[in-house]
Amino acid sequence: MGGNMVQPAPNVTLRRLALYHSVLQRLQKDGREVVSCTRIGEELRFDPTQVRKDIEATGIVGKARIGYEVKALLVVIEEFLGWNNTREAFLVGAGSLGTALLGYERLKSLGLSIIAAFDTNPQKIGSTIHGVEVLPLEKLVDLSRRMLVLVGIITVPDESAQTVADLMVAGGMRAVWNFAPVSLAVPDGVVVEDVQIASSLAVLSKRLSRALALEKKGEDSDVGNAHAPAARGQKF
Amino acid sequence: MGGNMVQPAPNVTLRRLALYHSVLQRLQKDGREVVSCTRIGEELRFDPTQVRKDIEATGIVGKARIGYEVKALLVVIEEFLGWNNTREAFLVGAGSLGTALLGYERLKSLGLSIIAAFDTNPQKIGSTIHGVEVLPLEKLVDLSRRMLVLVGIITVPDESAQTVADLMVAGGMRAVWNFAPVSLAVPDGVVVEDVQIASSLAVLSKRLSRALALEKKGEDSDVGNAHAPAARGQKF
DNA sequence: TAGATTGTTAATCGATTAACAATC
């Protein structure tokens, strides 16, 4: 009987697909027309079989002996990740991190367009940052409801993060990109992705400590090839 | 004979320890003196056994029926991750992201202190951002050699990232915190941690797409509890 | 004491890696 459910791609695969996308863009700029998993793997120091498996998730069919068309692979990855049609987003918290995101040109090519920012600081309200207007936080719920904005970006201080998330949910948002070091409570059906800079720093500092400690002992080991192997994802 | 090597904690554990640290800081501020793994797990929606396993890596010994002293647990996590003695860092690329990091107060409590920034833009050189001076990139190698700065932060455009990494290595740096969407080549013994914002966004957008697609089908499923479970790490 | 929690070992689960046939 017919229940051969396709397993949804795990998050690590999604993260790596984003890396492949970036590599492919560079290869395309260099005039490359086809590419093999072996080649992509070399660029990122990944196992070619792993690259294959990840690409399999997009459903694209390649040519034995040749590989994939760079252009076509870029397109299927974009479709797969939902980067093909741009989604509109509201950003809350026009501090330095919020400002950096508002100025991050690449977001558009990743399917995200920040169309307004919100803040509670009267000094900031009414100003324009990187071409995006800063509105009072009170307008968030109503505006997102009316404009059907589904994605919210949280770049506020810790204490306010949950409150802002609640407002986003109240406004009908369905995805929250959270840059505050806080675990947000949201109802079922709302997606949260945390960008935890402290977690990234934890990996960096521990591995540095380990490398220095090893060296002191005069040992040599595998600390060298130090790229975070799997879960480099989700970073920034 | 006696080779009972302790397995080094995997990166996912390091990432979660950073999350526990943040939770513990909040609990401490709330006046809490002891805490159990169950409690920490509730805060983050993690399995308590997993929390236990992670905390085990720090070597702390708890009390059955009680848990751990919040204060002591904070200290051992900081020691374990290498956050106890502040490390000095140089940042290269004084754009909006670099500026945001320079203004990120919390870094100091995560054991990192950015003591100088570097850029090639004459407009920026000589200025001071969040109390940190911006120096010409030419000075990077010599200064890091002389000051024994071991950590470099890369917040430059893609094309320059590898060049900057090379300079950091030339300056004797041993750890690179890379915010550019590029896979850096560095010699053995140099640690690289990538913060890939695109990877985080890939997870967010794919899961949003899935949630919306499911809803259209009128199905209900487990999409709801949407916190990225394991590899939330490596992010901003 | 009773029972929640630690500490630890075993079972499960899932991702990575290896193996290999099919193919261009």
Place this chain on the structure above:
DNA sequence: TAGATTGTTAATCGATTAACAATC
């Protein structure tokens, strides 16, 4: 044809989860 690569299945590896004794 020869051989590199895709596509796919099986084996391995490692992390998560379950089970349970020890303990406060």
